[in-house]
Amino acid sequence: MQNVDNIYILVILGMVGSFLMVGSFILLYVRNQNKILKQRQQLQFKEIEHQRELLQAIIESQETERKRIGQDLHDDVGTALSSLRLTIEMFKPASEEDNNNKHVKLSKEIIDKVIRDVRYISHNLSPPALSYYGLAAAIEEKASFINNSGQLTITLVNDAEDILKDISLPASVALYRVLEELINNTIKHAGATQSLIKIAAVDNTISITYSDNGKGMDASCIIVGMGMQNIESRLTVINADYIIDTAAGQGFKVNINYALPAN
């Protein structure tokens, strides 16, 4: 009988011992799994950060290049064309009926057109208003230009005048380019007559809503072309998010939210 009882002490000790052993194994296994997961997540986060930095570098170098080309066009080509215009101005035909008069007149018109085009391209590449007067002024200038061209009627409602002054230049450039892309898309594809740009501020977040009265599109069929990718890239770099709201026959609307950095 005594021997049988001793076996049960061993059985109890065995059960308790194996419970501790199995429990320790499970705890160590779980700890290890969670550690691996955490390391993987940190790696993924670093990878995403790195990609974002690369993207930012690409966009910055793109803007620098655009600025350089814009300035060169304005300073070199624009100046040369203006000189050419002056030179032709000095050429005075003998009379109004002189055939050369027509050629002079035509040449002046062509040069004027080229000067206008070069100025337009130069402005588009690097809008001076953006660097000197800020985002609001640059958007107003763009809207005014498009309205004058008759391609589209853009209405700008700016309820965030003060907070827009606090935006950094890179963020201003990014938001400007995004709006520029949206306007171009509206002109090229939407067949719209009107568009609205509304800028508002809630706490430290700037909310920009762009909408048009064009033909819209099925939200599930939004083709992510170069334009949309450009928009997404620029907004990702400045940590802004966007929501597209569109449907066939119901226009196109996009809401962009940009939170100003704490400092």
Add this chain to the structure above:
Amino acid sequence: MDYLYIYISYVIPLCIIIPLIIALVRYRFLTFPFKILFWFLVFSGIANAINTTLSSHHITTTTLFHVYTIFEFAFITWFFNIVFDKRWHYIMIGMVVIFTILCVINFFFVQNGVEFDTYTGTLEAVIIIGYAILYLIKENDTEQNVTWEQSGLNWIVISFLIYYGCGLFMFISSNYLLHATRSVNIIVWSVFDTITLVEYLLFAMGFYKCKT
């Protein structure tokens, strides 16, 4: 000692309600493996109730354990069959068939109906420990996107590992209990039933986390 007797005879068997209630509350989220486990617990609860009733009338229930082992193994193998990939499908079916045959041979020719099925019970425990370890190896090789605690299946599998790993000593030596004193029986079964309670609580956690 009376308290311990109530603990092992009534409290622990009734604790099966804990995972069952949680499973019923989360029933619409339960995937197929969890549903198998739910019906296994229902079967187990019924078997426990029959065992308790017969024991209270001093009727020997060791034969019941022989039958219960077959169904227990079938349910748990079915559970792991769904969890593992299709390679294991025919192996597991084969194992259920072979194990059933072994249980029948054991009952009629080796350990008669008045003894616990220690051979087949221990074999069953070893195989189920093997299933659990295989699952952990599979999980280790798979890239996870959520923490370990978020997966309901993880909780279920470790409950099997704890119950059958710790209960192995009990399955091996349960026939010795038949010759021991009442107090020794109660003490040993109390320890084993506490492990059963841990199993039920881990099942409950598994059902709770099944949505993820």
